[in-house]
Ligand SMILES: NC(=O)C1=CN([C@@H]2O[C@H](COP(=O)(O)OP(=O)(O)OC[C@H]3O[C@@H](n4cnc5c(N)ncnc54)[C@H](OP(=O)(O)O)[C@@H]3O)[C@@H](O)[C@H]2O)C=CC1
């Protein structure tokens with residue numbers, strides 16, 4: 001490992017490693033961490049202005065401490081067992097609420113790792129594949145929470161996250177001291193804080209843990225957890241987070257995980273809208289958009305997202321990994337976050353308008369790369385004027 005200024009270069013295939021400060025830290029499961037994650041750590045920290053570094057959600061510390069953790073084993077999507085977890089950890093009863101594009105593969109990885117998993121989903125049929133893998137079923141979030149030590153929830157939006165946690169037959173009704181509730185849904189900070197208050201009123205612990213990473217990383221156990229809330233629950237949940245993900249950030253107070261996720265997705269949504277404009281412009285001026293994708297992949301703005309989604313976008317195909325309606329929700333919530341601190345975000349606001357247009361054209365359930373169709377429509381309308 002080499003130290004550069006405020007950051008580290010990690011040798012892969014070593015042990016899990018923690019960067020730590022009093023309120024926040026990151027654990028990289030280096031057996032899984034890609035060079036992308038590592039380069040994010042190594043290039044990001046030195047550029048943080050000092051006045052940001054003092055703020056609570058700058059996760060990389062000015063005086064880093066690091067400690068070694070026993071290596072959590074690889075999440076093998078084909079179902080290998082996770083031998084480095086102790087029998088004690090694996091014997092906890094785990095609940096999983098919300099089995100959509102993300103929740104299903106995440107719960108599946110827990111089951112394949114040998115965890116005792118109880119599931120619930122609003123549309124019951126989505127539980128069936130997991131039941132055939134050995135999961136148990138309960139008829140409500142309340143019953144799941146009351147029968148489990150830790151309950152994870154992966155729901156569409158703030159409304160469903162609140163309903164499942166705090167509504168009639170919601171998880172809070174089944175919680176009590178010693179239990180924990182981990183909300184992985186992407187919601188805004190005020191929603192997360194409100195859920196936290198409900199959960200903690202039962203004596204249970206609360207952790208928000210939205211994830212960065214889409215359908216494929218969920219299948220491969222390669223998600224990045226952005227956690228905040230009760231530290232003892234973070235520690236108790238860590239073995240399960242390591243089955244589902246490749247790294248976990250602990251960011252302090254509830255709201256910081258949500259904020260981090262919204263900032264990341266605000267950037268991602270703007271990038272995708274801009275990429276769409278570029279693909280269409282290249283075509284319009286007689287270039288081959290496939291060559292543009294290749295050029296981008298070799299330069300400084302290379303991103304896995306462009307290389308993975310670009311080829312199907314060129315064919316106007318948008319197989320859903322991250323639904324467009326959720327990307328628009330995240331932009332809307334990120335704009336609210338910016339508004340709360342009076343920060344102008346004109347680029348994200350413009351991108352949000354494109355996603356709103358795409359949604360109004362019935363593309364909400366397509367992949368968010370279908371924002372390209374909204375850009376195309378505007379371009380064609382402009383050409384007719
Ligand atoms: N897909 C992705 O790439 C990523 C998504 N996320 C975030 O993760 C969350 C889940 O995303 P994803 O799995 O893609 O979404 P899906 O739309 O595939 O799944 C949403 C889940 O929420 C449930 N749900 C929706 N409304 C309600 C309600 N009113 N009451 C109870 N349950 C409800 C759905 O149940 P039902 O099956 O009955 O409809 C389903 O289980 C979102 O917050 C999203 O922003 C984060 C990272 C990546």
Ligand SMILES: O=CC(=O)O
Nearest residue numbers: 211212213214322
């Ligand atoms: O929230 C979406 C993602 O890809 O991350």
